[in-house]
Amino acid sequence: MIKTGTRLSIFPLGGALLLPGAFLPLHIFEPRYRALVSDALARDRRIAMIQPLPGSQGDHPALFDVGCVGKVGQIEALPDGRFNLVLEGVSRFRLLRELDVTTPFRQVLADLESFDDDAADQLVLASAARAGIEREARRFAAAHGYDIDWDQVARLDDESLVNGLAQVIPFDVAAKQALLEAANLDVRADLLAELLRFSSSGDGEDITLQ
16 A cells, blocks of 8 residues: 655754754754755745754755654744744654655655554653753753753653753764654663763763764
């Protein structure tokens, strides 16, 4: 059976992790991505974030199979044509194939149906899992010299805590992709705790799965 898929305009960017329900600030300055943003604003405000494969070079790098569609929320159009914007993650997608287009930005055909459960993923972590995440985050912050408002962290719901840490901590591309592809919040939390535990004795460089 051939899947028809959904047409998406993509922004390939290594290390930029967008997750459903999370927010990703972006500064758009390259002409092709200014064109992408202008096109998105004129249509459905959707931009699909996806990471290039490690080692891919040039203006047309090979891509991972899974990314995340975001909807443009806050946006500031600067006088010189650049944009500051915030994307809100809507749903993950699986890349089916790239399309032959004349636009300066790349477009793909994508399967969103495989991730229909993303909207319903409202799991609550077990108290021990939540405590473990916070403990490893404290160790990581101490090891890398980060000053964190832990009272504010404690007020975050489980999804915001896990996804927020997954986004802001400088994991390498492979680790970010593994966090994105985690089946649900529980699995992502377990992987996040493992990565934090592994990295607490690091030297400040990107944290890697490779």
